[in-house]
Structure formats: structure tokens, C-alpha cells
Amino acid sequence: MTTNRQIIFKSRPEGWVTPDTFGAREVPLPGLGERDVLVRAIYMSLDPYMRGRMDAAKSYAAGFQLGEPLQARVIGAVAASRNSDYAEGALVFGTLDWADYTLVPGGKGLRAIDPAAAGVPLTWHLGALGMPGMTAWVGLGFAEPTHGDTLFVSAASGAVGQIVGQIGRLRGCRVVGSAGTDAKVDFLKNDLGFDAAFNYRTAGPDILSALQAAAPGGLDIYFDNVGGAVLEAALDAANRFARFVECGMISQYNLTRDETPGIRNMTHVVRKAIRMQGFIVSDHADRRADFEAEMIPWLKAGKVKYRVDVAEGLENAPTAFIAMLKGGNFGKQVVRIGREP
Amino acid sequence: MTTNRQIIFKSRPEGWVTPDTFGAREVPLPGLGERDVLVRAIYMSLDPYMRGRMDAAKSYAAGFQLGEPLQARVIGAVAASRNSDYAEGALVFGTLDWADYTLVPGGKGLRAIDPAAAGVPLTWHLGALGMPGMTAWVGLGFAEPTHGDTLFVSAASGAVGQIVGQIGRLRGCRVVGSAGTDAKVDFLKNDLGFDAAFNYRTAGPDILSALQAAAPGGLDIYFDNVGGAVLEAALDAANRFARFVECGMISQYNLTRDETPGIRNMTHVVRKAIRMQGFIVSDHADRRADFEAEMIPWLKAGKVKYRVDVAEGLENAPTAFIAMLKGGNFGKQVVRIGREP
Known part of the structure; x- marks a missing residue:
């Protein structure tokens, strides 16, 4: 452990993220100052919001710095410590580099795993x-x-x-859920107990018909992870007083304003007295x-199950991230960087 | 008063309302059954929501019937009554025909003017x-x-x-208000005490710049009466945790889905944690x-003033309605059908 592999933010993507967005480098491991903690990465989380951090425009999360390592939520083990709060070998979370190791000055921002959750798989x-x-x-x-209530959720797997x-x-x-492959649809219905699910890709231009067939009584709640055409269909299928939770719009993140097909049926928000609530989870950390x-x-x-899609190796993180933005993951995407203790 | 002029719903508009949408006829005044009330119209209200009632598609208000008189909120005087609740000469409201007279079976749906509001102009x-x-x-x-809070309202006059x-x-x-003529902008600033106002028509394609100049600190509240390009600009100019009240979208009412330029920046709803609330006032009658x-x-x-735009004569109601949908009115549009008592 004398060198450290890092994935850096090499160039800002215009539209879709490509392999050119990423670079790799090896750097020496730094020495530890007083109260510093060195964390060895085990699993790294890849999440769609990270695409927003690649844009120059203001996002709700601080932007990634060109030429510096990308960052992500990581679960790791303390590899070295000059901080009595973090013993060597302890499992911790942090927002760390896409790297084998991250030096955390003063241990700031690290969090120990909740002992109440012992026994839950580490990736969860x-x-x-x-x-x-x-x-x-x-x-x-x-x-x-x-x-x-009838609840519809997109990107449901x-x-x-x-x-x-x-x-x-x-x-x-x-x-009711929508997803992008038949295998995901089967998973929703057979493994997670969804009442109905459909494949929005094979529904073609008529997402609304597929949605109405799955939710013949209309929607009371739409939990939106994708925006775009599915949001338009959900507005059409909504009941009066429906509540729309605007969590993410992954279908939009790689498009410029001019490329974006806009939402043309916003009049439903008025006519159906719909409430739309956007939110960023970090504003609710107190919960x-x-x-x-x-x-x-x-x-x-076992009342809630969870499927994880594990990419193997730090070097495959860029490919996994690009695939995730196109719906290539099946379950929550993580990267295994190092062995579990 | 042996005949009654009525404006009827002659043909359903596709897109913009035209003179062909309307017909006129004279019919004999009906006889009154027990508890019936005959109301002579004085002022009739023309409101943008009525455009929705002309569509075959479900709106929140029941649709107008082809071949029958259009309807509107009317303030009138009881011309004849077999109902002890409504004396001849009393001033009443109702949802009545576009007509000189409306027979109200059983007096159902009529409401007397609140005595507490005596002295307020009848049109108000x-x-x-x-x-x-x-x-x-x-x-x-x-x-x-x-x-x-910075509050922005469109169609502000x-x-x-x-x-x-x-x-x-x-x-x-x-x-901050937007309106469609310089005279309306002057009215907002000089007569109603708005802190800032701008003309969205002369702002051309760059509504956002005009809005940002009027609200340099961004928007905390947007009260939306118009939808479309102004809504897009308001999303761009919104602050985090902004509240959008979706009251109406007059810019959209005469467009088909395919003609509608969609809202392309809905990702702001997520990123800025915006809440959008659509509503229909009739759901809140208890208030x-x-x-x-x-x-x-x-x-x-005199803490709240009110400008009314009075069109003269029932026969001019169609022209006034068409003009209102294009922003031709200056203040609340009413039609004077008959003399005040």
C-alpha cells in the first residue's frame, strides 16, 4: 500500500458522459497528520445525481473539480488512523474519492456504521x-x-x-412500477410484490396506454425518478388531487435545454389540483x-428487500457509471473496490 | 320583456375561439313554475377558465352544451319570482346564461349579495x-x-x-408583475404599488432577463396565471424552496398538445426543491x-384597488371574450348587459 489508484474528472461532458470524461492516475499515499484518518474503500455508491455535479452550472451538490478525483459515498475500513474516534479496522462511511484510499483530514465527515444495523449486508x-x-x-x-392510494414509481427497480x-x-x-427491461418488470412483480409493472421502452411512444392498463383507476401518487415522457404520461393519468414527488429526472440529465422535449401538459397541474414537491434529501438530514x-x-x-448490482473493481467504475445513466444497472449500482474485512 | 336574447354555443373551437364559436337567438320568456325565479342580467363575468368548458375533453368545470346558451357568473336583479327567498328587485348572483334573462328553477344556486359589502361597486x-x-x-x-419574500405574478393586471x-x-x-402592454405595466407600478413590473411581449425571447432585472434576488413565490414561456423563466429565476401556485395557464388554452411548446427545465423543481400547487377555487368554497x-x-x-374593463352590451360579449383570451382586456373583464337598478 505505497501507491493509490484514483479516477479523476478529466473533461466535462457535453450531453452524455463518455470514457473521455474520466482519467486514472497513481499517486503516493500521503502521510497522516494529527487526527487524520486513512480509509481503504470497500464499496462505492454510484448515483444519478452525480451527473449534475459534472456540469459547470450550479447544482444542488457542489461540482466536481476538473483534474481532481471524483467523489462518491463510500463504505470502507480504517487503514491507518491518528484519530482516537476511528480505530484501525473500523467500518466507516464518507464522501470519499473514487480511489483505493482516501485521506480524511481530522476524520471530518466520517460516520461509523450504526450497530443497530449489524447483520444487514454491507452494500445495503x-x-x-x-x-x-x-x-x-x-x-x-x-x-x-x-x-x-395508487402509487406509481418510475425507475422502479x-x-x-x-x-x-x-x-x-x-x-x-x-x-405500479415502470422499468426498462422485461427482466426488471418481472423482478418488480415477482420479487418485490408490485401490483403491476410495465416496460416503458417496449411501450414505445404510447407510455400512457401502458400506464393506464397498469393503473386503470388512475394515479394518486407519482414518485418521479425520470422526468420527460413518463412524467407527461403520469400527468395525463393522474387523478384529481394527485401528489407528485419530484425526486429525479434521469432522462433529462444528458440533454441540453434545446434538446429537451418539454412537458406539454402542465395544465393538468391546474385542472387536477396536483401538488408537485421537489426535494433534495440532504435538506432532511435531521430525519x-x-x-x-x-x-x-x-x-x-425481510419486509423490504433490496437488489444490488455490483461492478467489480475501481477500474470499472467509469463504465458502470456510464451504463447506469442509460439504465444498464439492475438494482442499486455499487462498485466493489476492495475486499470486505 | 316578452322575448329574451341569448348567446349560444354554436360550434366547438379548435384552437383559438372565433366569432363562429357563438350564435345568437331570441326566445320567448318562459313562464314561472312554483319557486322559480327569473333574473335580469346586469353584469356578466368573462373569465379564462371558460375556454376550458368549450373543449370536449374533461375539464374541471362541466362543459358547455352545443346549441345551448353559454353560461357565466352573472350579477342581476330578480325580475319575477314565485320564491319567497327572492323578492322582485333583489340583487343576486348566479351561474346564468349569456342572456338578458335566465329562469332559475326553484331559485337553485342563486345567492344574495352580502350586506356587509354594501357600498362596494357592483362589478367588484x-x-x-x-x-x-x-x-x-x-x-x-x-x-x-x-x-x-419576492412574489412574482403573471397576468398581473x-x-x-x-x-x-x-x-x-x-x-x-x-x-413583481408581468403584463402585455406598457400601459398595464405603468398601472401596476403607479396605481397598484407593485415594486417592479415588465412587459413580457416587448421582452421578446428573453423573458428571463427582464424577470431577473425586476427580481434581482430571485423568486420565492411565483403565482402562475399563464404557463408556457413565462413559467419556464420563473423556474430559471426561482430560489431554492420556492413555491409555485399554479392557478391558470392562459397561454396554453388555445393550443393542441402538439402545438404546445413544453416546459424544458422541470429539473429545477428537483434541484431547487420547488413546491408546485395547482388548485381550483371551487374546491375551497368553505373558505x-x-x-x-x-x-x-x-x-x-382602499387598501386593495380593482380595475374593471366593461364591455357594453350582450351582443359584444363574444368579441370581448375572444379579446380577453389574447390579453386585450385591461383589468377584470365584465359585460354590461342591463342597467343597474
Whole structure:
């Protein structure tokens, strides 16, 4: 462990992310100052919001710096420490480099794994129990789901969507999902207990018909992860007083304003008295204890399941990220960088 | 008064309303059955939502029937009555025909004028104290305005917009309006006390620059009456946690789905954690007493002013309606059908 592999932000993408967006380098491991912690990465989380951090325009997350390592949520083990809060070998989370190792000055921003969650697979701490799971839980709260509501979630087999649908069922909703392959649709119906699901790609231009067939009574809640044509269909299929949770719009992230096919049926928002609530989960960090109090028992009891898509090796992280933005992942995307202890 | 002039819904418009949409006829006055009331129209309200009632597609208001008289909110005088609740000569509101007279079976749906509002001009009962005023008051409530918020309202000199801006000022907001002529812009700034206003038509394609110049600190609240390009600019200019009140989208009502330029920057809803609330004022009829308790004193004290655009004569109602949909009115549009008592 005398050198450290890093993936750097080589060039800013215009439109789709490409292999040219990324560079690789090896650098010497730095020495540790007082209270510094060196973390060895085990699993790294890849999430769609990271695309926004690649744009020069202001995003809600601080932008990535060109020529510097990209960053992500990582779960790792303390490899060296001059900080009594973090013993060598301890498992920790942090927003760390796309790298084998990250030096964390003063241990700032690290967080130990919740002992209450012992026994939950390590990768789930980046998903069901991590930012995506909390995103699902906080976001669905805005929609105030009640027994008998029809809930539609897009990107339903993804990191957030899986949890949205399963919480929805636990709250008594009829749950409908969309996904981009037939295998994902089968997974939603057969493994996660969705009431209905459809493949938005094979639905072709008529997403609305597929949605209406899956939700003949209309939508009371739409949890939006994709924006674009699916959002338009959801507005058409919405019932009066529907609640739209605007969590993400992955179909838009790689398009310029002029390339973007706009939403043409916003008049439904008025006519159907729809409420749309956008949110960023980091604004709701104070809800973490409440989230964990509900989610950890669900996970331990098997009431909420979670599928993870593991890419092997730091060197494959760029390919996995590019594929994820096109829906190539099946479940929450993580990268295995090092061995579990 | 042996015959009655009526304006009928002759043909359904595709796109813009035209003179061919309307027909005129004279019919004999009907006899009155027990409890029936015959109302002579004095002022009739023309409102943009009525365009939606001309479409075959479901709107929130029941559709107009082809071959039958169009309907509108009307203030009138009881011309004949077999109903002890409505004496001859009494002033009443109702949803009545575009006509000199309407027979109201059983007096159903009529409402007497609130005595507390005596002294307020009769036309204001269709505007500041009517559906448009209550729309402004209820809608702005969704945005939870607080002192120091920047509030932007479109169609700001219109029936609803005038009230929105003035309530906003009374709530301590900095108020910015857009309108379609320089005279309207002057009216907003000089007569209604708006802090800033701009002409969206002369702003040309760069509505955003005009909006940013008028609201350099960004928008905390957008009260949307128009949709389309102004909504897109408001999303661009919005601050984090902005509240959008979706009241109407008059720029869209005469366009087919394919003609509609969509909203291309909905990702701001996510990134800026924007809440959009659509509403229909008739869902909030239970708030009328609270609305009147606040609005009547404001009107009587001159704290809220109201400009009315009066078209003269039932026969000119179609022309006035067509002009209103293109922004030709200056203030709340009404039609004077008969003399005040």
C-alpha cells in the first residue's frame, strides 16, 4: 500500500458522459497528520445525481473539480488512523474519492456504521439504509400516502424506486412500477410484490396506454425518478388531487435545454389540483434517526428487500457509471473496490 | 320583456375561439313554475377558465352544451319570482346564461349579495369579491408568503393578478408583475404599488432577463396565471424552496398538445426543491367567509384597488371574450348587459 489508484474528472461532458470524461492516475499515499484518518474503500455508491455535479452550472451538490478525483459515498475500513474516534479496522462511511484510499483530514465527515444495523449486508448501507433509501422514505412522506392510494414509481427497480414501491405497499398503496427491461418488470412483480409493472421502452411512444392498463383507476401518487415522457404520461393519468414527488429526472440529465422535449401538459397541474414537491434529501438530514427506526426493522424482518448490482473493481467504475445513466444497472449500482474485512 | 336574447354555443373551437364559436337567438320568456325565479342580467363575468368548458375533453368545470346558451357568473336583479327567498328587485348572483334573462328553477344556486359589502361597486362582486378575488386569496395562501419574500405574478393586471399582487404587498412581500402592454405595466407600478413590473411581449425571447432585472434576488413565490414561456423563466429565476401556485395557464388554452411548446427545465423543481400547487377555487368554497372577512375591509379602506374593463352590451360579449383570451382586456373583464337598478 505505497501507491493509490484514483479516477479523476478529466473533461466535462457535453450531453452524455463518455470514457473521455474520466482519467486514472497513481499517486503516493500521503502521510497522516494529527487526527487524520486513512480509509481503504470497500464499496462505492454510484448515483444519478452525480451527473449534475459534472456540469459547470450550479447544482444542488457542489461540482466536481476538473483534474481532481471524483467523489462518491463510500463504505470502507480504517487503514491507518491518528484519530482516537476511528480505530484501525473500523467500518466507516464518507464522501470519499473514487480511489483505493482516501485521506480524511481530522476524520471530518466520517460516520461509523450504526450497530443497530449489524447483520444487514454491507452494500445495503449505501442503498436501502443509505442516501437512496432515505430519499425514498423522505420523498414518499411528502405524498402522504394513505391506504388504497395508487402509487406509481418510475425507475422502479433502481436504487430509490425499489424502496419507494415496497414502502408504498407497507403503507397500504396499490403499487405500479415502470422499468426498462422485461427482466426488471418481472423482478418488480415477482420479487418485490408490485401490483403491476410495465416496460416503458417496449411501450414505445404510447407510455400512457401502458400506464393506464397498469393503473386503470388512475394515479394518486407519482414518485418521479425520470422526468420527460413518463412524467407527461403520469400527468395525463393522474387523478384529481394527485401528489407528485419530484425526486429525479434521469432522462433529462444528458440533454441540453434545446434538446429537451418539454412537458406539454402542465395544465393538468391546474385542472387536477396536483401538488408537485421537489426535494433534495440532504435538506432532511435531521430525519435520519426516524428513518432508521422504521427501515432497519423492515430490512431485518425481510419486509423490504433490496437488489444490488455490483461492478467489480475501481477500474470499472467509469463504465458502470456510464451504463447506469442509460439504465444498464439492475438494482442499486455499487462498485466493489476492495475486499470486505 | 316578452322575448329574451341569448348567446349560444354554436360550434366547438379548435384552437383559438372565433366569432363562429357563438350564435345568437331570441326566445320567448318562459313562464314561472312554483319557486322559480327569473333574473335580469346586469353584469356578466368573462373569465379564462371558460375556454376550458368549450373543449370536449374533461375539464374541471362541466362543459358547455352545443346549441345551448353559454353560461357565466352573472350579477342581476330578480325580475319575477314565485320564491319567497327572492323578492322582485333583489340583487343576486348566479351561474346564468349569456342572456338578458335566465329562469332559475326553484331559485337553485342563486345567492344574495352580502350586506356587509354594501357600498362596494357592483362589478367588484364579480371580481375582487367574486371568484377571481377568492382565487387570488386562496391561491396565495398555498405559497405561505412571509415578510421579505419576492412574489412574482403573471397576468398581473388581470382579474386575479391585481389582487394577488396587492395581497402580497399587504403580507410584506416584494411584488413583481408581468403584463402585455406598457400601459398595464405603468398601472401596476403607479396605481397598484407593485415594486417592479415588465412587459413580457416587448421582452421578446428573453423573458428571463427582464424577470431577473425586476427580481434581482430571485423568486420565492411565483403565482402562475399563464404557463408556457413565462413559467419556464420563473423556474430559471426561482430560489431554492420556492413555491409555485399554479392557478391558470392562459397561454396554453388555445393550443393542441402538439402545438404546445413544453416546459424544458422541470429539473429545477428537483434541484431547487420547488413546491408546485395547482388548485381550483371551487374546491375551497368553505373558505368564503374567511376571505370576505379579510377582503371587504381592505376594499372599503382602499387598501386593495380593482380595475374593471366593461364591455357594453350582450351582443359584444363574444368579441370581448375572444379579446380577453389574447390579453386585450385591461383589468377584470365584465359585460354590461342591463342597467343597474
